[in-house]
Amino acid sequence: MIRFLLPLALAVLAPGHASASPLEVQVTDASGAPLANAVITLPAPDGFDPERHRFQWPMMMEQQRLQFVPHVLVVPRGAQVEFPNRDRVRHHVYSFSGSNAFELELYGREEARLVGFGHPGAVVLGCNIHDAMIGYIRVVETPYAAMTGADGVAAIADAPEGPLTVTVWHPYATSADGTATLALAEGDSAGRTAQISLNIRAPR
Amino acid sequence: MITLLAIAASLALTPAAMPTPPGELPVDPYEVSNSNAGAEPLSDPAVFEAFGGIEGIDRIVDDMVERITVDPRLADIFRASDFVRLRRTLKEQFCYLLGGPCDYTGMPMRSSHADHGITTAEFNALVENLQLAMDAEGVPFRMQNRLLALLAPMQRDIVTR
Numbered sequence: 001m002i003r004f005l006l007p008l009a010l011a012v013l014a015p016g017h018a019s020a021s022p023l024e025v026q027v028t029d030a031s032g033a034p035l036a037n038a039v040i041t042l043p044a045p046d047g048f049d050p051e052r053h054r055f056q057w058p059m060m061m062e063q064q065r066l067q068f069v070p071h072v073l074v075v076p077r078g079a080q081v082e083f084p085n086r087d088r089v090r091h092h093v094y095s096f097s098g099s100n101a102f103e104l105e106l107y108g109r110e111e112a113r114l115v116g117f118g119h120p121g122a123v124v125l126g127c128n129i130h131d132a133m134i135g136y137i138r139v140v141e142t143p144y145a146a147m148t149g150a151d152g153v154a155a156i157a158d159a160p161e162g163p164l165t166v167t168v169w170h171p172y173a174t175s176a177d178g179t180a181t182l183a184l185a186e187g188d189s190a191g192r193t194a195q196i197s198l199n200i201r202a203p204r
Numbered sequence: 205m206i207t208l209l210a211i212a213a214s215l216a217l218t219p220a221a222m223p224t225p226p227g228e229l230p231v232d233p234y235e236v237s238n239s240n241a242g243a244e245p246l247s248d249p250a251v252f253e254a255f256g257g258i259e260g261i262d263r264i265v266d267d268m269v270e271r272i273t274v275d276p277r278l279a280d281i282f283r284a285s286d287f288v289r290l291r292r293t294l295k296e297q298f299c300y301l302l303g304g305p306c307d308y309t310g311m312p313m314r315s316s317h318a319d320h321g322i323t324t325a326e327f328n329a330l331v332e333n334l335q336l337a338m339d340a341e342g343v344p345f346r347m348q349n350r351l352l353a354l355l356a357p358m359q360r361d362i363v364t365r
């Protein structure tokens with residue numbers, strides 16, 4: 001209740017600014033097919049500190065049945081992510097992704113290991129033992145983030161009003177940083193689902 | 205009734221119908237066959253005798269498994285293992301390979317080890333522990349080597365890294 005009142009109060013104090021409304025974006029590939037596991041983000045409000053932010057979903061990348069679950073995880077910069085191994089075989093999880101690179105040997109059913117991600121960007125995960133295991137962590141610096149489901153739709157319930165730049169990232173996007181952007185004018189997305197398409201390559 | 209029994213008997217042979225022995229964790233279905241043991245059994249009764257028969261083999265496997273669980277090169281690999289099943293299937297396998305009156309009911313070497321990412325060094329470390337266990341049982345070298353000669357080629361199926 002208090003969380004709800006605060007933005008309302010701000011809206012009253014600063015008319016024309018910072019009132020929130022739901023935003024829905026559908027991400028498709030170039031052929032129009034819905035893309036799951038795309039991450040949409042909006043710019044953070046001034047003074048936002050990702051290190052203190054908590055998303056609604058668990059900061060957890062499980063290894064289960066020789067797969068990373070979820071396939072894509074969104075975390076705020078500075079997050080400590082749990083890497084529980086639910087399998088009875090060992091995993092040797094690693095990432096070569098720049099300053100977020102790490103390496104973790106996880107034995108069967110080892111469930112108490114944490115990895116911190118101190119830099120924004122995409123972290124590609126692999127396993128030295130199981131080549132087919134591939135996962136992604138998207139480290140963001142905004143509270144406005146959501147991932148698309150099978151229908152390609154992601155929703156941000158409390159998007160700020162006004163002109164918005166939506167950034168879409170997908171692990172298989174062909175652009176250099178894996179992202180595309182969509183500029184929405186004020187009121188553009190009200191009551192409808194904004195559309196954006198990405199060029200993707202086949203997963204390896 | 206007779207048809208029912210026949211169906212039950214044929215079901216018992218299909219992988220899906222294999223019951224989980226008490227104290228063991230369930231495993232994915234597989235076809236049970238002595239050929240899963242990974243080698244043809246020896247036919248020289250002197251070898252089975254030199255190992256102390258079924259009781260000697262049981263002691264060797266128990267000792268080997270205990271050594272593995274405290275060997276820093278191997279312990280972690282077996283962290284989540286079902287030791288009840290592992291002991292049982294290893295005892296069956298060794299007894300079968302040494303020409304004893306046993307059937308091997310475990311999985312093939314390739315599929316049971318594929319996901320473990322086992323290295324050559326780890327393979328050799330396990331064999332070392334087996335040798336120590338055979339020494340402790342007083343199995344003569346010559347006879348130890350008869351078993352090791354059957355196990356050595358299994359490295360091809362067990363080592364994946």
Ligand code: HEM
Nearest residue numbers: 281285286293294297310311316320322326327330355358
């Ligand atoms: C010639 C050498 C070896 C033989 C004869 C052998 C035999 C076996 C047998 C019979 C099983 C049980 C299969 C089943 O559950 O149906 C097994 C499982 C297993 N073996 Fe081996 N093995 C050998 C080498 C190794 C090595 C070198 C390692 C690792 C260092 C290893 C690690 C394992 C593990 C982790 C399991 C699964 C246990 C479980 O999760 O319950 N094995 N092996």
